[in-house]
Amino acid sequence: MGDDRDDADLVAAAATGSEEAFRALYRAYVRPVYWLAHGLVGSAADAEDVTQETFLTAWRKLPGLQLAGDSLLPWLVTICRFQCANRVRRLRREREHSAGTVDETAPDTVDVAELVVGRDVAERIVAAVAGLSALDREIFRLCAAEGHAYQAAAEQLGVGHGVVRNRLSRIRTKLRTELGTETA
Template identity: 65%
Template sequence: MPERSEDQEWAARAAAGDESAFRAIYRAHVRPVYWIAHGILGSVVDAEDVTQETFVVAWRKLPKLELVGDSILPWLATICRFQAANRLRRRIRDREHTAETPDETIADTVNVEDQIISAELAERIAAEIGTLGELDREIFRLCASEGYAYQAAADELGVSHAVVRNRLSRVRTQLRGAVKEVRDA
């Protein structure tokens, strides 16, 4: 039997009610989910709300999830896009029922093409992260996902500040290349 990915293990444990496993999923994926929401909504407050709503829905739906692939991020990205679309519809409905002048900055529809690109981008980033070595994945998780400073990540991993800085720079360059491939496609 092939070894399960970290996401697959966390998802199985969380689906069985393990809150610490769900917290691990949250910590690993909250930033990408937030940026997907922010990209759709263009509002920090709404993106934060939708991010939280995404994880609430994910917690509720995890017992029925049949994870395809190694990463749970594409599934979370799909939930996030639906939550963001619901938020946009609510904004439009609220705007139509107020006496104030309409806010022309709110889109009337959600651009499906942008959503597909976001899903492809999330999948490509998740796949690219999966190709990283264990130390590089941990450096990326700590610095990019959890917001650790270089020195704090270095202390946590028992390596030097320079190792964290150099490896993270290389990982970011690799991810930028992957993102460029999706955008140029």
């Protein structure tokens, strides 16, 4: 994060009502949460709504949260997946009760096994990223989690564009290998 505090410090501050700390958490995780939501609900508008609902739920539940690990992301992923499941059910009900045309792009079902597997994968990604060098963690955070372009990340980190591009490629390969997946 751009903030010098880690997630545990920010969660503790946000839990006591610090909007500044919550904004720092939001900035750090809004993109990965949005892309997860988009992948599950299939539309930008619904993904934006789910993302906002996810962070609203997180804000309400922070006072009782005991952060397990160094990152808030696995917890946010879990909230996001449940918000997506709720959204998909609501869209399906609306589609079934509407007299208009059917939206064939909306998912018909929510796979509970996929929700559980998704949480496991998110936790494994967080653990794998934690084992990277400090520079590689920052490159992953900036490019993969926050969506910065290579050049923007390079400028922020004080390294060359090629360094960011090459290291991110190696990081993704390492994550795919460690996770046994093709989607890191």
